[in-house]
Amino acid sequence: MSLPHAILTALVEKPSSGLELTRRFDKSIGYFWSATHQQIYRELGKLERDGLIRALPSPVPARGQKKEYEVLPDGRAELARWTAAPQEPKTLRDPLLLRLRSAAVVGTDGVDTELRRHLDLHRQQLETYRDIEKRDFPPERDAVPDRLRRAVLQAGIDLETFWVEWLERTLSELDR
Amino acid sequence: MSLPHAILTALVEKPSSGLELTRRFDKSIGYFWSATHQQIYRELGKLERDGLIRALPSPVPARGQKKEYEVLPDGRAELARWTAAPQEPKTLRDPLLLRLRSAAVVGTDGVDTELRRHLDLHRQQLETYRDIEKRDFPPERDAVPDRLRRAVLQAGIDLETFWVEWLERTLSELDR
DNA sequence: TAATGCATGTAACGAGTTACATGATTTG
DNA sequence: CAAATCATGTAACTCGTTACATGCATTA
Structure with a gap:
């Protein structure tokens, strides 16, 4: 229940x-937890019903009217509880790895094209993260919250780096 | 639609x-695509209805009786199609990263305990993968299917290595 | 006033999770 | 024969995705 x-x-x-x-x-948060507007509206409704957030008072409460939400004390408490509570690490579940495994039994025709395409996409994403790093994390920002946010970005950078290197190696293994 | x-x-x-x-x-396949028996039975039913697999003829077709399935030509064709078809890379979506981001706003109390616990689990998983590597991939096995299966296992090893190193770094950042 | 963009939603579906149900076979 | 184990399923729920619907504000 992360959303x-x-x-x-x-x-x-x-x-x-x-x-x-x-x-x-779509920008920062979505880099490690994406969500569509449909999910967000549905969840805002639930959170409001549960008393964790409330809509700021507005003169015109109608459809099509902007509605701002803020977190209530119960919501902040629930967030703090969840943040430190024990949760199992996500088990790996990746379609690309599955496709390689299946290529081992049905043949590798066309797989390398896909691997090359993914390599390109991961290189682009890596570049995006590096740009964010330059823009948002100058060396002088070093308080605890900054260090945490930086660690999260670093995970993104490291993961994209892994994919780029792994895809390069796997492609050269296939070409041998 | 990977299952x-x-x-x-x-x-x-x-x-x-x-x-x-x-x-x-639970053993090999689940290391990169896990599934429960409920999912599997449901999916076997669909695959049989769609004519991609069939149950091997059995004398006693009753509940509680073992039922073996094999892949039909249509199933093999569909698998080959899917393996090479373009699919977008999975976007990153990890609760632990989200929790660090939230710790940046609600405080870091208790988070380090969780990070240490996850570090332990990832070290264990890494060890498991290394054992599989030794057992299943002796150097003399080097045909294309072997190389593919090995690449998949290598992805698992690399990903666990990433987590171990990232968690170690993040923990030392927090302790500073 | 027609079209475009902003903003908030609904509906339907697929996939994954958890809990439970039922029959068959082995073994103490 | 009772209990445990093997094997196949059902049901209910949550979460994520896709497609569509509705109302308001701006501007060409």
Whole structure:
């Protein structure tokens, strides 16, 4: 159950409307937890019903009208509880690895094209992360929250680096 | 839609019953695509209805009786199609990274305990993969299918290595 | 006023998870 | 024969995805 907590985190950082949240997920948050606007609206409804967030008072409460949410004390408490609670690490589940395994039994025709395409995409993503690193993390920012956010970005950089190197090696293994 | 293709791959490797598949997923296949027996039975039903697999003729077709499946030509064709077809890389979506981001706003109390626990688990998993490597991939096995299967295992090893190193670094960042 | 963009939603579906149910076979 | 184990399933729920619907505001 991570989506509600992703939303709570975003709203603690800054109260927002559904669409603003969607845009923020498309940018920074979505790099490690993506969500569509449909998911976000559905979850905002639940969080409000459960008393974890509330809509800021607005003169015109109608459809098509912007609606800002903020986190209530119960929501902040739930977020703190969830953040430190024991959770099992996500088990690996990756379609590309599965496809290589299946290529071992049905043949490798066309697989290398896909591997090369993925290599390109991962190189692009790696570049994007490096740009964010330059832009958002100058050396002078070194408080604990900055170090945490930086560690998260570093995980993204390391994972993309892994994919790039692994794909390069696997492609050269296939060409032998 | 990866589960049906994971099952097709497993059945091409070796015709099996539902429970045998479940055990095989718990061992090798599940290391990069896990599935429970409920998912497997449901999917076997669909694959049979769609004419991609068939149950081997059996004298006693009753509940509680073992039922073996094999892949039909249509199933093999579909598997080959899917293996080479363009698919987008999975976007990163990891609860632990999300929790670090939220720790940046609600505080880091108790987070280090979780990080240490995960570090332990990833070290164990890495050891498991290295054991499989020694057992299943002696240097003399070097045909293309072997190289592919080995590349998949290598991805698992590299990913666990990433987690171990990243967690070590992040923990020392937090302790500073 | 027609079209475009902003903003909030609904509906339907597929996939994964958890809990439970049922029959057959082995073994103490 | 009772209990444990093997084997196959059902049911209910959550989460993520895709497609579509509705209302308001701006501007060409």
